[in-house]
Amino acid sequence: MSRAEIMESADAAVAGIEDGSTVLVGGFGLAGMPFDLIEALIRQGAKDLTIVSNNAGNGDVGLAALLAAGRVRKVLCSFPRQADSWVFDDLYRAGKIELEVVPQGNLAERMRAAGAGIGAFYSPTAVGTPLAEGKEEREIDGRKYLLEYPIKGDYALIGAHVADTLGNLVYRKTARNFGPVMATAATTTIVQVGQVVEAGALDPEAVVTPSIYVDRIVRVTARHYTVQGAR
């Protein structure tokens, strides 16, 4: 890809996302959730989306708002059911959304594989459980594994702390979570950040996501939201 582009607005950053796209959405609960990009995506109107994210929305904001707007056909996630996942719960029980539950480590590794050009891999997670159904099992060196395929996104929407003008990213604390992996696994990676600095202003030793993975950046105003326990 060409160099990352600094966008004027979140709306400009999500322009062109097509109906039926697979969209990787960063965040673990609300930490690292790209709220502004998701709100822009709701305004943009793309529908029939497949969303890949750790959770299936918390409260009424962010991913939950996208679900509530009826734009999501299917969710791949590890942990949909939480104390504040009422939007997803209602849609799921009404048969209005598909769910594929993926163990959290496999979810991350399958996206890592997509970004790293790995065709498939064997993981020991979920052997002998209901989530092994339909997967090839193989014993390697005395241990059983399941064949897992990559999860590739058409788009990734992630949040980061600071970007430089080339698209190098640093994150903040546990808001890093899925961001660096999703950035590698999508055809087009769109990032919202709290600050954009000149190239050279970030310590090259501290860059977490190198600019090669980043396509569009938009600076947004940091916002406060309530942190809730999952259970």
Add this chain to the structure above:
Amino acid sequence: MTTTTTTTTIDHPLSMDELAAVIARDIPAGSFVNLGIGQPTKIADHLPAGSGVVLHTENGMLNMGPKADGDAVDPDLTNAGKVPVTELPGAAYFHHADSFAMMRGGHLDVCVLGAYQVAFNGDLANWHTGKPDDIPAVGGAMDLAIGAKDVYVMMTLFTRSGEPKLVPRCTYPLTGLGCVSRVYTDHGVFDVTADGVRIRETYGVGADELAERLGIPLP
């Protein structure tokens, strides 16, 4: 019987806080430990000062500190249960693929998980009741179950209706096969060995009575 049974003077079933203290006592100093979500996170409050235990949280952190309150709450810093936490000196952050690589790769010494059921062979069921109207949610449970060197379970020994949760064979959907090494409960502590379940300690009940009620060998 080759397993040594520890005798204790505790004469009542333990509360979950007391049980957390027992588990904290048994975690070797200097271990890398994951405490999952919910009840096991209480163990952190009982780790002795200077234990050198490093807490891992699967959302991407080592050397996690206690819960954050008031002004210390930072939306960018939570544990796996999305509860705001703090960082200790020497903390490190990493992304999710790295976090689960260190788990799956056998680098974690201990994890402590809750459970619906544990089987005598160490099978674990803790992610899904299997009821038709229940929305399945696995999180990191299956990765933790097969990843940590030692998997401890912290749970009540009996359901509210009195059914044992340490069972010959799990009836709930499985999380992992043969992965549990020790089970901490309000009525006693059990080791899962190649020869079956062995009582390690009991609280407020005789070992013979407990063994008979569970259908496991006498200590």
